[in-house]
Amino acid sequence: MRKNLLTIAALGLVTVAAQAQQFEPGYLVRQAGDTLRGTIENEFWEDAPRELRFRSQPTAAIMNVSTRSLRGFGLSSGRQWRAQVLSYDAAAESRRTYVQRDAPRTRMVTDTLLTELLLDGPLSLTVAFRSTSPHYFVQRAGQAPLELVNRVYSRTNADGREILSQVNNFREQLRLYLQPECPAVAQRWNQLRFEAASLRTFLVAYKTECLGLPALKPEPGAQPAVTGAGKMRLEVGVLAGASFVNSHFSKPSYITTDVNYPGPGANLEDVNLEQAYLSGAQLERGVRPVAGAYLDALFPGRRFALHLEGQVRRRSQYTAAFSTNQATYPTKTYTVGARTLPSVALGFRLFRPVGLGQVVAGAGLALQYNSSLPSRVDFPDASQREFRGLRLPDARVLVNSNSQFAPYAELGYRRGRLTGTLNWRYFSDTVEDPSTINRVLYNRDNNTIAAVNTTLYSYRTQQFQLNVAYRLNRNTDK
Template identity: 25%
Template sequence: MLLRLLFVLPAFFFCAFESRAQAYEPGLLVTSQGDTLRGELENGFWVEPPAFIRFRPAAGSPSQLFQPRQLRAVSFTGGRYFRYEALPIDYAAQTQLDKLARVLASDIKIDTLLAEVLVEGTGSLYRVARSSVVHYVVSSPGRPMLSLSEHKYLRENDNGVWAIADGNNYKALLGNHFSKCPASKMARTAPFTAEALVAIVQAYNRECAPGQQTGRDFLSSAKPRRRVALLGGVLAGVRYNRIVSGTANYYNNKAECTDCQALPYLGLYADLFQPSRTSALYGELSFSTFGSLTPLLVYTDGNLVPNQRNVESRHVLGTARIGYRFFFPLPQERKWLLGVGYELNSALGQTVVTSTGPTGPRTREKLVYADPTYFPNLSLGWRSNRLTLNLDGQMYYDEGNVSRTEYLSNFIGSNVALRLGVAYQLGRNPDAAKASK
């Protein structure tokens, strides 16, 4: 539980009230039928190729959702430019240590996607990011498309130690691709960066391409202005607790329902949206009430054997949650969301309702309140602009199984809490704040 708290607290320390994730900017798109639509495009600040594009003809008008296959091109005014292309991508290329192969291999496949255009001309340069690997594709007349990728692998050295080796032979590939052009000489000393590759392709366009005309350079506008966006607001709803305690009666282990009712809750939440704005790190702090039946063992009249006293009370229950949400686009600014997370509960105050049994010095006290299992809570929601409707559930340990020796009981419990709530986003949109400047 303490480990969960260490993860929860930093999330709320950085919480700020920002508005919805949608950030529209002027731009245009070309459909697969060749129609050009001008208006506003939702900027997802993509790192990987966009999975969808949201377009509206004017501010305040209903939006349309386009899949990549329905498009030819997407362009932000003075910003990034994407084209729907069939490009060779080396899916064997890796840079993460735990995924490196012990042999240098390639697995080039043709993938059709919205690729970011860095240079558009007789010679063109595209960029595609997949996982942790950045791929560049060079196209020029009369030559097959050239696929260049970051590529690491493991190689055994003379001492029998496996070491990381660089398998990116981009210099040789570029030299061969532009063999009859001075651009090939630049490749001999060029680093594997977007700036260097743009310079090589532009040198080809100026000196060797038919027409010898420099292509359009989109490099300066290709970098996303921001990677993440923090936004949040207030939430409220109804929480139904079904908490049956096996420790409520210490001697005969009689299970009693200590809290089986629907109660209101209030709180704050925050979403830290990741690149592409289709997933977010989620944090929440909420408050509700919670009923407990506390068994106390007391000594009376000099007896050596303690008697039991049951105290029924109500508590203010503080709940901190942290998790991850996935968003699935719907038309007209709406989204489905699925979430998983963990929570930490704490009883913050107590009001005694009833007390039965003798009084005397306490020898044992067990505060019965929600203690979540290791299985995460699950949530399903629907978001429309600033408003979110959400249904979630959390399982808790069976208090009768105090030893918790059974492996399955650490993950599955019959005690549950279900919540139905609404959230409202507050503040300004961090994505749109810079877009308007």
């Protein structure tokens, strides 16, 4: 047991050798106008973050900085944000589950928004609320910003069916805003889509071909980091660990099997025969090694992931002997063979930055295969299994399903390529023991067995696992 505990402790200490969480060179512009340069944790935001994790030096302590205290911030990889006082339609909605009924209504609000800069200069493009209902703001030097937003609403048609309609005349709005007409981009209007990349491409063309302003350096929105922020990322890795397993039988109940039931009016005697031998028995208790692999699909923002995991462990052999208090079969021995148990788990993971890494919390459902008990029931000293000279049914196995479902939960810490987690699983099943005849219904009229009761147990398995996982593929965000 001491060796097993040392194994678990060693696995828990492995995570200290992990690499640092990803920080990128960047800058903060404070309200006073001064600029702080250092490194910022890149969380691949869709919407403007409420808080940034900033270090002035690679070895300095991490500071949590509220973005409300900033005029803007940026990453050297190209993404930039800036605070703007803007008037926008707070009632505009393009998510279909939140649409308004009948004609769309407007609710203009003036507020300071932290917007992402997609195009800078005398003709700029910024965006806010990117993950819900994107609001794009086009601003030409000397003019007020133009808001472009899609509005979806529901209405009832002539047949009485509810349908969705949208109002978005962004091309005409932009055409009127960019007066006078510029023939150089006349062919581009029909190709223009209400998307960040398409709007930016059009405005870059207008800026260079109509305003005569050359693009002397890559624009912020042209950097790969902008498109990567909206993409999912896959992580593949292997894992190893130790699992403390506790499997036991409990809550015996009974199954009645008719042997030669005579019907109503017969002279029947109900006789107790055997006890539920396995009630409370520990089928397995101890620490077992675990190995497997995992796949994480990280969503934009890198705070949520779908988690798929496969692992395998070995179940040990169980043997127990019992006294039956029956003259024809005084002892009984159960043997459950060892078996390799593969399992697969599907769930989700949440990530929260703490220190130089991230706290990991997850939950889901696990399915364990090959769970049937390869069992044998022996009666070493039996001449014959009988009751009052009558042969009893002679089944000598335990019966249960070949797969088990379990909820699982996990909590851990991730840093670089390594992730350490403590995992809990709870498998539940029933096991029938047809070899144990608890009661006999005896027919006195013709000296026959009318029916027998066999035993059914609840079969519960709890696992507490300490795992260390290693990511195999490179971090494509870098």
